[in-house]
Amino acid sequence: MVENSKPPQSGAAAPILSCRNLTVRYGTVSAVQNVSLDIPERQITAIIGPSGCGKSTLLRAFNRMNDFYPNVTTTGEALYRGEDLYAKDIDPVEVRRRIGMVFQKPNPFPKSVFKNVAWGTVINGFRGNLAERVEAALRKAALWEEVKDKLSQSGLDLSGGQQQRLCIARAIALEPEVILMDEPCSALDPASTARIEDLLFELKERYTIVIVTHNMQQAARVSDWTAFLSSGLLVEFGATENIFTRPQKRETEDYITGKFG
Amino acid sequence: MIRAEVDLASDPVPSISFASLRQRRPRWHEKAIQTALFLCALVSVVTTAEIIWILAAETWHFFRQVPVASFLFGTQWSPMFLPRSFGVLPLVCGTGLVVVGAALVSIPLGLGSGIFLSEYASGRLRGILKPVLEILAGIPTVVYGYFALTFVTPLLTGFFPSTQVFNAASAAIVVGIMVLPMIASMCDDALRAVPQSLRHAGYAMGATKFEVATQVVLPGALSGVLASFVLAIARAIGETMAVALAAGATPKLTLNPIESIQTMTAYIVQVSLGDTPAGSIGYLTIYAVGMLLFLITLVLNLAGNRILRRFHEVYE
């Protein structure tokens, strides 16, 4: 039951991220079943679906974060610019430098704002001007003006929305090509949510964004492409406009109109 | 609407250059650290292996000279003086007497303290009682031995004039005080692990606080409480200095607590303080008694920890 409508290419040769028959199992339970999907570059792709449908698992498959869960088996392919992320000689640490992640609950390190943003670049071998890089990342995350006088304060002293933008800045500091976001606004108040959604429009000029959300309206507002997952299966994938106004599957329509989930 | 503060599309290319190979570099630095840490963890395994090896080897030498049955079931312990006799039961009996006495002191007081701390005590009272218990637990055993000798024994003699200078009861009381904090804090932890919803269910049926505590919470924490008893008894069995100072050095088979006895641990200390030549049969008794001591505490520790693990599995 796989719907695979290929997105029109915007000049790029291949989608930046894709998966082919991807199945992820925790023990004997399949969280993601046989999903094939293309994520277009520099656009926002949303993954929606009822809770427990495997959206977060699918997201984590793209930066090898599922490796940290016990008893996980991944079969099929997850491709980044054509290379299989699960090939034997692929170093997951290298993968995560190129594909960043922002988590559901903001999780800044219990260190200063500056160190939060700088640490990722330092351990990855950055030798240039750290202060400049930190400022650039914070500006891109629309946080610089608010924290430029507080760089040495603890990241935990910021408000929830600011902490999440700090986490975005931290990920951006590495200049990844893709940013995966796992329900980044679900722990935030509506005002902070709105600011981050605005930020996403800006970020997509430079980064490919894949965002998991249980909030359909957010997906409709923010994303260019939407994938609808249910019980681990990809039900439908297409341009957001089409998914929300002219869904092709009955199940999609039921979910969108609130009949379940 | 907020704006990112730079023009994202035209920002210059970043200066971190990722290696074009995404193949796994041999991170030997990481491997070395992991190995070093593993060796640290291995020290504990080696320690146990050594303990078992040494005790077993020397005990084997011992049992080449003394039949196992006469060791385990004999009722006369006189390894240094003629006529030599190697029946360990008096030492076991001495240990048992002290441990039973200690359990009689520590289990009611410890469990009572635990229930009070968990179900009744206010935050402030807890703030006073818990540190007091920690302090009690941290007092060195030799101090308890001194206390038994100089305070408890005279006190007992006041009640029971025929109390000997060295007696099992003083040591038992003091060892009981020593393991009391352990029982109290483990019981407190176990009772607090029982979810609040269970208590609420009890109250909602019109039960009093006492009824909820004893008929709802305590049964729910039973295995945690039991584990605390087992582990405390193991600790009491292994206690050395208090009994060495207060219980005496006369191994005998008796159930009378106001008499002088000797425990397994005190015996080992006694031999060490003396001049018994290494390799002699008298010296080998250290290992034989030590082996017995180790095995008894091992069984109790395994049992107690097993019960505790099962308890945690239920509530996690």
Place this chain on the structure above:
Amino acid sequence: MTERGALLPSNLPARRRIGTIFYIILLCAALAGVVLLAVLLADVFRQGISWLNLRFLTSFPSRFPQQAGIKAALWGTVWLVGLTALFAIPVGIGAAIYLEEYARRNWINTLIEINIANLAGTPSIVYGILGLSIFVRWLGLGRSVLSGALTMSLLVLPVTIIASREALRAVPNSIRQAAFALGATRWQTVRAHVLPAALPGILTGVILALSRAIGETAPLIMIGALTYVAFVPSGPMDAFTALPIQIFNWSSRPQKEFYGLAAAGIIVLLGVLLTMNAAAIWIRYRSQRNLRW
């Protein structure tokens, strides 16, 4: 017709009475600990305070109670604890990091866990037997401070590992995930984030473990710490005595004056322990202000 709850005969007053009696019993049990501690401390102080003076702290032991002091024992303890810390702290923390951050949940690692729990409950005198055979005899270190310290290290290792593991476990997993998502290796994550966050808890555990080492007597007796020492150790291979040994020795003497000396020694010992525990509490307090998740 089934009776409604409110119409059931009320035995509430009787139940409440039982509850009150029970509460009083429990209160007594809980206060027993406080009372016992107070009695113990009062007794020790009463007997020892008159013997506690500068001469006591700076003299060596003697057959004559008036001239005896704990200088040798105090310095022996300092040497002992210092060397023990040197061995036990790195190995204990290292083992805890391995078990908590690196080891997978297979049967070998579960076995190691069980093993450590058992070692923590093994009688201290068994460690003495171990130390005697390995350090004094087999490695030929003799009755030295080094033998004592190595034996003590093995003794406090399980407790250190357990306390350190708890501290590591208390660090929220979200911190680790955040670090991994930035392309950090496991050691980079542990060193930069997990260990610093767990450090206060680890330090508290270490201090408590060392407190235990200070008070232990049996293993030292086994490895041959002397009971009559008229010198201060000047190197790790020197013979030595320690505070608890001295106290034990004085408590075993038939003359009653030595009881007073023992009590004075206990006051010193408790003083040292109190300082260490106060340090541990202070560390815990300071850290709770800095680290909030």
